Amino acid sequence: MALPALIQLVRGGAKAADALGQVPLPRSPRQRKLLHIVANTIEGQEQQTAALRTDSTRVHDEMGTENARLREELHALTSEVERFTRETLPTAVSRLREGESGATVQAEVYLPEQRLLRASVEAVLRELALSERRALAAQTASAKALSRVQAKSVSMLADLRSMQERHGEEVFGDLLKLDHSTSQLGLMTDRLALLMGGRPSRAWNRPIVMESILRGAVGRIAAYQRVRLHCSSNVSIAGFAAEGVMHLLAELMDNAANFSPPIDEVHVYVEERGTGVVVTIEDSGLKMAEAAMRRATDSVAGRTTDLATLQGTRLGLAVVGRLAVKHRISVNYRPSSRGGTGVVVLLPRHLIAQEARDSHPAPALREAAASTGATSTTAATALPAAP
Known part of the structure; x- marks a missing residue:
């Protein structure tokens, strides 16, 4: 034991x-x-x-x-x-x-x-800076080249309008076609210039009456004969914003014409409101899907800034967004009463000229309207004459 x-x-x-x-x-x-x-x-x-x-x-x-x-x-x-x-x-x-x-x-x-992570981050930032410098250099070079094209386009338009005054009726129609083709070229070059940080090819030193703004916008698009204007307003757009407003409306009219049947008309209405001038553009095309509506809304609101994400059909809307942000213009999409899509553009009061407004179109517009039988509801084929 x-x-x-x-x-x-x-x-x-x-x-x-x-x-x-x-x-x-x-x-x-x-x-x-x-x-x-x-x-x-x-x-x-x-x-x-x-x-x-x-x-x-x-x-x-x-x-x-x-x-x-x-x-x-x-x-x-x-x-x-x-x-x-x-x-x-x-x-x-x-x-x-x-x-x-x-x-x-x-x-x-x-x-x-952390040392290793810090080194990696610094390397990434250096590569980003180098990439941005290269992109900026390419963009600057392209903008300079486009400015020369813009200047040539404006010069060609001036020559064509001078020829319209000098030559007889037998060549007047051909000159108008050339004038319109050159105006379309100007719209495209201005579009690219604005996307790359450049400026429009024209500047105005006096107010431009709203009817002239609309006719000038219509005269820059290919389907100008399908656009119907409904404007009884006598307001004028201040000179500093006239070209931007004209280009913005041209892009929206062009977009409406391109996405509606080729036999249907695009109607443009103008109303004066207490907050400014409301321009409504309506087409008879197919209604936009929700995703397409969101993309278009982001573009015209200036929220789409990366050019790499833009398709060819949305370049114009991206330009609209940049001009809308610059001039504080409101652009909104909605279903159209004509079955397609409507765009409502609010031109705020600060863009409206305060001086006495000229109720008559610029001379070049009156001549174009007379030559084509245009009325206040029919699109003209020429831009406003340079002031």
């Missing part, structure tokens, strides 16, 4: 010598020696087990501390990556597109504290 009691005492934490003193020892020297050996062996095993248990606890604590540190580092790294994608990158791209230098942007935007 001594051996089980001895083992229990030693495993309970007692020293081997103390445990041997607490149990009855056998009379045989060999048996007593065996008990001493067993007690010492068990004591050694218990000491090793305790040491291993202590080491295991220490390692576990160290691993827990290391894991906590790694989790904190991962959380901090994730937060910095999220901040870079959510804040730094959009801000940097926006400022670079506005023309700020890469060094200035990199010095002022938030950069991660």
Whole structure:
């Protein structure tokens, strides 16, 4: 009975010598020696087990501390990556597109504290800056080239109108066709110039009566014969905005004519309101799907700024958006009472000339109307004469 009691005492934490003193020892020297050996062996095993248990606890604590540190580092790294994608990158791209230098942007935007991530972010910003510089250089070169085309187009129009006055009826119709083709060329070059940050090819130093604005817009589109104007307003658009308003309306009329059946008419209505002048353009084409309506609304509101996302059919609407933002013009789409799509354009009061308004069209328009039998409800074929 001594051996089980001895083992229990030693495993309970007692020293081997103390445990041997607490149990009855056998009379045989060999048996007593065996008990001493067993007690010492068990004591050694218990000491090793305790040491291993202590080491295991220490390692576990160290691993827990290391894991906590790694989790904190991962959380901090994730937060910095999220901040870079959510804040730094959009801000940097926006400022670079506005023309700020890469060094200035990199010095002022938030950069991660982690060394490797910071180096990667700086490399990305340098590449963005280089890409924007190249794009800006190409855009500037294109705008300069287009400005020369615009100047040539305006010069050709002036020559054609001079020829219309000098030559007889036998060539007048042909000259009008050339005049209209050149006006369409001017619309396309102005469209590209405006998209690339340039200016329209014309500027006006006096107010332009609303009827002349409408006829000038109609005279720039291919389907001018299908456009019907309903305008009894005598208001004039201030000279600084006349060309922009004319181009904006031309793009919307062109879009309405292109997306309606070739035998259907496009109707344009003008109303004076307390908030300004409302121009409504209605076609008889297919109603726009919701997705197409959203894209068109984003374009005319100036929210579509990336040229890479624009298709050829939406370039004109992107120009409308830029002009609308510049002159604070409201442009909204809605279903048309004629079955197609309607566009409502609000020209605000600050675009309306405050001086006495000329209720008569410009001379070139009167001559064009007389030559084509145009009335206030029929589109003209010429632009207003240069002031």
